[in-house]
Amino acid sequence: MNGVKGQMNMVVLVIAILGFVSVMVFLVALLPQDQGQEEYLRLLASSLMLTVMRSDTGINDQECGTVADLLACSVTKPEYRCSGTELTCREAAEQKVSEVFGNYSYLKKYDILVYTDSKGFVTQGDEVRIGNADLLESRREKFSGGETIQKIAGDGTPIVVEVNLLLAEKG
Secondary structure, three states: OHHHHHHHHHHHHHHHHHHHHHHHHHHHHHOOOOOHHHHHHHHHHHHHHHHHHOOEOOOOOOOOOEHHHHHHHHHHOOOOEOOOOOOEHHHHHHHHHHHHHHOOHHHHHEEEEEEEEOOOOOOOOOOOEEEOHHHHOOOOOOEEEEEEEEEEOOOOOEEEEEEEEEEEEOO
């Protein structure tokens, strides 16, 4: 009887060890994998887009409060001047986007373009392009981040502006 009890303990011990090893293999498989430079640049483009769009301009004007507001205003009201400044929305957007990019020294090795697309909605201004406009036509590997701005114009017309950021290593 003691022999059977000993064998049973061995079987339980082997099953426990196999279970432990299986759990360890599963957990090791879940460890974060290094995705390399490509994944890093995708993440950088998306994060940079959010940072730029949500940057406060320091202008106390509903149309010019954030960079997103400035870009929407640039497309919909190109002649609008932000209160407290002599700058149009487009000029203020160009200045603020350049300022935000200038705060990050590691961005000097990248070509960057921020541009708008009004998604077929009728706008009063031209599309905005801030940065290296050649990136749109370039065959270099590019990474992008985007955000959609939705607003209602004073007359109740919906405004949808897609803002994109292209990022490519200088070459």
